[in-house]
Amino acid sequence: MxxxxxxxxxxxxxxxxxxxxxxxxxxxxxxxxxWLGDPTPRYRGRLxxxxxxxxxxxxxxxxxxILILSGSRFxxxxxxxxxxxxxxxxxPIRDMAYVGIAGPTANFLLAALAGFLLRxxxxxxxxxxxxxxxxxxxxxxxxxxxxVPVPPLDGSRLLKALLPPKLAYKYGLIEPYGFxxxxxxxxxxxxxxxxxxxxxxxxxxxxFSWG
Numbered sequence: 241m242x243x244x245x246x247x248x249x250x251x252x253x254x255x256x257x258x259x260x261x262x263x264x265x266x267x268x269x270x271x272x273x274x275w276l277g278d279p280t281p282r283y284r285g286r287l288x289x290x291x292x293x294x295x296x297x298x299x300x301x302x303x304x305x306i307l308i309l310s311g312s313r314f315x316x317x318x319x320x321x322x323x324x325x326x327x328x329x330x331x332p333i334r335d336m337a338y339v340g341i342a343g344p345t346a347n348f349l350l351a352a353l354a355g356f357l358l359r360x361x362x363x364x365x366x367x368x369x370x371x372x373x374x375x376x377x378x379x380x381x382x383x384x385x386x387x388v389p390v391p392p393l394d395g396s397r398l399l400k401a402l403l404p405p406k407l408a409y410k411y412g413l414i415e416p417y418g419f420x421x422x423x424x425x426x427x428x429x430x431x432x433x434x435x436x437x438x439x440x441x442x443x444x445x446x447x448f449s450w451g
Contacts, residue, residue, distance in 0.1 A: 251308045254315065257374045258304050259291055261347060261382055262319050266294040268346035269322040269339055276335045278328035286322050294319040315378065316385055321392060333401050333408070340397030347383035348448070351376050355448035380444045384437050390425070391418030 267289055270281035281287045286294065295301060296319055304317040322339075329335035354375035361369040389395040391414065400408045414421070425433040 251305075253371060254308050254374055254378070255304060257371070257378055258315065258317055258382075259295070259300070261350060261375070261379050262300055262317055263289060263291045263294050264346050264350060265343040265382060265386070266319045266322055268342040269324075272342035273322065273324045273339045276329055276338060278325050280323050280325045280328070284323045296320045316381060337398045337401035340394035343394050344383040344386045347379040347386070348444070351379035351383065351444070351448045354379065355450050359450045376448055377445055380441055380448065384441050384444065388425075388437065390421050391415040393418075393422070 266286065270286040270288075273281050274287055288294075299318045300320075301317075304315060307315045324336070324339060326332035326336050354372045358369060358372035358376060361372060386393050387395040387398070389399040391412075396411075396415075396418070400411055403411055
């Protein structure tokens with residue numbers, strides 16, 4: 241009974257940390273888009289830290305809960321995409337890359353802050369140290385996962401901005417199949433997928449731990 245209570249408590253903490261991280265990720269997208277001249281996120285109510293405007297019932301709530309309760313080593317979630325009107329930007333391709341990179345950047349900054357607080361807590365024996373570990377790990381996973389260059393993940397926007405125009409156009413043709421590709425990567429090709437992103441996640445967790 242005691243173990244079950246600990247498991248449920250830990251699951252709730254992980255879930256709440258994940259929701260916080262997803263909301264900050266989406267808010268960063270909306271904020272940078274607004275800074276770059278697109279009022280669409282504000283008009284659509286996404287320039288907000290209110291979780292209710294960002295979360296998707298399945299991908300932000302049900303899916304993460306299933307992963308947490310099943311003991312999955314890979315816990316993640318995604319929110320509703322922030323609506324952006326790229327024609328409002330001075331340079332649509334470049335500025336869309338900035339908007340895209342803003343989400344993972346917010347996650348990495350939060351991971352760095354959590355790592356600093358983790359180190360501080362361990363030195364002074366402060367309570368709540370386990371929460372900082374969850375914040376650090378989950379935000380590194382979210383940041384790295386979203387940088388994978390598969391639409392609709394943020395890495396696809398960055399790659400599209402770096403490619404020559406002809407290649408960028410051809411690359412954009414895979415966008416309708418993005419979710420299918422992600423599902424295949426996370427299921428059938430999960431070992432192959434983790435072979436590439438696992439070392440980077442482990443490196444960044446150690447790096448942001450200030451160790």
